[in-house]
Amino acid sequence: MSTLTVPNQVPSVSEDCEQLRKAFADLLKALDKELSNDFERVVLLWTLDPAERDAFLANEATKRWTSSNQVLMEIACTRSSNQLLQARQAYHACYKKSLEEDVAHHTTGDFRKLLLPLVTSYRYEGDEVNMTLAKSEAKILHEKISKKAYTDEDLIRILATRSKAQINATLNHYKNEFGNDINKDLKTDPKDEYLALLRATVKCLIRPERYFEKVLRLAINRQGTDEGALTRVVTTRAEIDMKVIKEEYQKRNSVPLDRAIVKDTTGEYEKILLALIGHGDA
Amino acid sequence: MSTLTVPNQVPSVSEDCEQLRKAFADLLKALDKELSNDFERVVLLWTLDPAERDAFLANEATKRWTSSNQVLMEIACTRSSNQLLQARQAYHACYKKSLEEDVAHHTTGDFRKLLLPLVTSYRYEGDEVNMTLAKSEAKILHEKISKKAYTDEDLIRILATRSKAQINATLNHYKNEFGNDINKDLKTDPKDEYLALLRATVKCLIRPERYFEKVLRLAINRQGTDEGALTRVVTTRAEIDMKVIKEEYQKRNSVPLDRAIVKDTTGEYEKILLALIGHGDA
Numbered sequence: 001m002s003t004l005t006v007p008n009q010v011p012s013v014s015e016d017c018e019q020l021r022k023a024f025a026d027l028l029k030a031l032d033k034e035l036s037n038d039f040e041r042v043v044l045l046w047t048l049d050p051a052e053r054d055a056f057l058a059n060e061a062t063k064r065w066t067s068s069n070q071v072l073m074e075i076a077c078t079r080s081s082n083q084l085l086q087a088r089q090a091y092h093a094c095y096k097k098s099l100e101e102d103v104a105h106h107t108t109g110d111f112r113k114l115l116l117p118l119v120t121s122y123r124y125e126g127d128e129v130n131m132t133l134a135k136s137e138a139k140i141l142h143e144k145i146s147k148k149a150y151t152d153e154d155l156i157r158i159l160a161t162r163s164k165a166q167i168n169a170t171l172n173h174y175k176n177e178f179g180n181d182i183n184k185d186l187k188t189d190p191k192d193e194y195l196a197l198l199r200a201t202v203k204c205l206i207r208p209e210r211y212f213e214k215v216l217r218l219a220i221n222r223q224g225t226d227e228g229a230l231t232r233v234v235t236t237r238a239e240i241d242m243k244v245i246k247e248e249y250q251k252r253n254s255v256p257l258d259r260a261i262v263k264d265t266t267g268e269y270e271k272i273l274l275a276l277i278g279h280g281d282a
Numbered sequence: 283m284s285t286l287t288v289p290n291q292v293p294s295v296s297e298d299c300e301q302l303r304k305a306f307a308d309l310l311k312a313l314d315k316e317l318s319n320d321f322e323r324v325v326l327l328w329t330l331d332p333a334e335r336d337a338f339l340a341n342e343a344t345k346r347w348t349s350s351n352q353v354l355m356e357i358a359c360t361r362s363s364n365q366l367l368q369a370r371q372a373y374h375a376c377y378k379k380s381l382e383e384d385v386a387h388h389t390t391g392d393f394r395k396l397l398l399p400l401v402t403s404y405r406y407e408g409d410e411v412n413m414t415l416a417k418s419e420a421k422i423l424h425e426k427i428s429k430k431a432y433t434d435e436d437l438i439r440i441l442a443t444r445s446k447a448q449i450n451a452t453l454n455h456y457k458n459e460f461g462n463d464i465n466k467d468l469k470t471d472p473k474d475e476y477l478a479l480l481r482a483t484v485k486c487l488i489r490p491e492r493y494f495e496k497v498l499r500l501a502i503n504r505q506g507t508d509e510g511a512l513t514r515v516v517t518t519r520a521e522i523d524m525k526v527i528k529e530e531y532q533k534r535n536s537v538p539l540d541r542a543i544v545k546d547t548t549g550e551y552e553k554i555l556l557a558l559i560g561h562g563d564a
Contacts, residue, residue, distance in 0.1 A: 081374075085367065088404050092363075098406045100399075101443040112435070117382075120402035122370050124380045153394070161383040 038227045039269040045235040046276065054079065054087035055094050057232060058119075062102040069111050069197055071232070072103060076118040077204035078211070081125055088119075110151045110194045117160035118201065124163040134169040135177075137162070141170070142178050145185050150198060159201055168206045209241055213248035216257065225264045230273070238276040246277060320509045321551040327517040328558065336361065336369035337376050339514060340401075344384040351393050351479055353514070354385060358400040359486035360493070363407055370401075392433045392476045399442035400483065406445040416451040417459075419444070423452070424460050427467050432480060441483055450488045491523055495530035498539065507546045512555070520558040528559060 011019075045053050054075050061068035076084060091099040100120050107115055137158050144152040159167065174182050183199045190196075203211040212233050219229035237245055249257040258279045265273060293301075327335050336357050343350035358366060373381040382402050389397055419440050426434040441449065456464050465481045472478075485493040494515050501511035519527055531539040540561045547555060 085404070092404075092406050092408075096406060096408055096410055098404055098443060098445070100403065101406065101445075104439040104443045112439075116399065116439075117402065120399065120404070121382065122367070122374075122380055122402070124374050124378060124383065126374075126378055128378055157386040157394075157398075161380060161386045163380070163383075 038231065038265075039267070039272060041227075042231050042235060042269065042272050042276070045231060046238075046272075049090075050083065050236075050239075051086035051090040052094065053236065054083070055090040055099070057236075058087065058091065058099055059095055059102065062106040069107065069115060070200055072115055073118055073197060073201055074204060074211075074215075076115070076121065077201055078208045081122050084119075085122060111197070113151055113153075114156055114160075114194070114197065114201070117156060121160055123161070126163065127165050128163075129165050129169040131169065131173075134166065134173045137170045138174040138177060141174055141182065142185075145182070148188065150186070150195060159198075159205065164205055171202070171206060209244040209248050212237055212241075212245045213252055216245070216249060216260075217253060220260050220264050227265075227269075230261075230265075234273050234276050238278075242277050320513065320547075321549070321554060323509075324513050324517060324551065324554050324558070327513065328520075328554075331372075332365065332518070332521075333368035333372040334376065335518065336365070337372040337381070339518075340369065340373065340381055341377055341384065344388040351389065351397060352482055354397055355400055355479060355483050356486060356493075356497075358397070358403065359483055360490045363404050366401075367404060393479070395433055395435075396438055396442075396476075396479065396483070399438060403442055405443070408445065409447050410445075411447050411451040413451065413455075416448065416455045419452045420455040420459060423456055423464065424467075427464070430470065432468070432477060441480075441487065446487055453484070453488060491526040491530050494519055494523075494527045495534055498527070498531060498542075499535060502542050502546050509547075509551075512543075512547075516555050516558050520560075524559055 045056070048056060057071055058075050061071040075087060079087065088099045091097070091102075095102070100116060103119050104112060104116050140154050141158060144150070144155045149155065158170065162170070171182050178185075183202055186195055186199050186202070188195070200211060203214075215229050215233050219226040219233070233245075234242070246257045249260070253260065257277060258274055261273050261277070262270060327338070330338060339353055340357050343353040357369060361369065370381050373379070373384075377384070382398060385401050386394060386398050422436050423440060426432070426437045431437065440452065444452070453464050460467075465484055468477055468481050468484070470477070482493060485496075497511050497515050501508040501515070515527075516524070528539045531542070535542065539559060540556055543555050543559070544552060
């Protein structure tokens with residue numbers, strides 16, 4: 001049976017033109033709305049207080065596809081313990097549910113195994129480091145990674161529960177003892193999305209400014225800027241560590257972040273981004 | 283080579299007696315200390331503020347054997363979300379580590395799988411119930427339990443992340459639809475410690491007063507009172523729900539709790555327990 005049919009009454013050329021005009025008008029309207037949305041989204045995110053903003057971003061992420069898992073991990077690993085907690089409290093207030101409930105419900109398999117302990121963590125934040133533990137846990141990590149047991153529960157336990165200072169000591173020992181950065185050993189299959197999330201987790205925990213530099217770099221250096229990522233990083237880091245992120249960006253790309261933004265964005269959206277990253281302060 | 287040797291100078295009978303006397307004296311001293319410790323322990327626990335007390339009990343539990351897993355679960359499931367959170371904060375302050383770090387490090391296998399999400403939960407506490415979700419999750423629980431998949435991650439996810447009101451709705455639907463209380467279906471092997479912990483988890487989440495009644499009953503009705511459990515329940519529930527627990531106890535045992543305590547304990551320990559449960563108020 002044919003799926004292509006000719007109407008009983010063939011329309012006139014002028015009727016065709018009118019229909020095309022209407023269709024294009026609607027398309028332009030949608031496009032226009034889409035364009036102004038970038039600006040509106042920055043304003044919206046910037047207006048929210050940090051805990052509400054994280055709750056909003058996390059909630060959005062739980063409704064999207066695998067790539068949004070990175071947003072959940074980013075919120076879980078780059079905020080302080082109390083900031084993450086306040087985001088969880090804001091989540092209750094805004095969505096009448098717990099964050100972990102939505103994360104657990106909307107993720108599966110390996111991703112859930114990693115994300116659930118990350119978003120529910122309340123890490124100790126002191127500087128104290130137990131070197132004996134660092135050595136024994138570096139060994140555990142190396143054993144698991146050598147066996148490609150990337151979802152091993154001890155590996156996840158170490159990354160999800162230890163303090164950032166302790167993880168840093170463990171990963172320093174890992175490098176000293178076994179020769180490679182852990183993230184190099186976690187790059188056996190560059191296309192594996194779980195491994196990519198695991199590497200990003202490590203980076204967020206010990207070098208957040210490098211993680212954010214990379215997110216910005218990938219958002220800007222591509223066919224069609226990824227405004228979602230650009231807006232997220234700028235609005236969430238503006239008052240935290242944007243200065244260090246800008247320095248990292250300049251070092252890694254040999255071009256200042258503000259110039260890269262000017263090249264890739266326009267209008268009000270460009271202006272507000274530049275204001276937020278402290279254009280002119282650099 | 284023999285491990286039993288006779289001293290070069292064989293001691294006289296009077297020397298032997300003196301040594302035995304000293305040894306017994308030390309033993310009695312230790313025993314006496316042990317006995318008075320019951321009282322001291324109530325005073326210690328009662329003196330701490332609730333968050334510190336929970337941190338103390340949880341820390342102690344992470345250092346002990348499997349049976350202490352119940353204490354961790356009890357703290358995780360019978361406190362309000364904010365009380366559990368304050369216990370985690372107190373844990374940082376007291377032990378320079380996170381609670382989940384110690385729980386994850388000191389448990390293994392199925393127990394870790396269940397306990398870690400429980401102690402890190404921050405449940406939504408509103409009354410709203412999603413009946414569609416209750417039905418679909420009751421079905422999931424029934425499927426998993428029918429297959430004896432008691433450590434299934436969806437089963438644990440539901441118990442560890444949903445609000446208590448939602449879990450209650452789910453388990454009501456479970457009973458209506460499938461005929462049994464979920465805990466009856468979880469009693470296939472009464473000796474299985476993991477299943478016992480799972481049943482206790484369900485009870486703590488939806489009928490905490492019945493859970494505590496049972497802990498008290500088992501602590502009192504045995505050869506040699508379990509002072510650890512008795513002290514824990516009395517000191518942690520005195521200001522919360524001891525009145526309902528006493529009512530449950532009377533209903534289930536046909537004897538008031540204070541009379542059972544008088545029968546099983548003595549001295550200062552007895553007096554302080556009676557004062558804490560509100561002797562005479564009943």
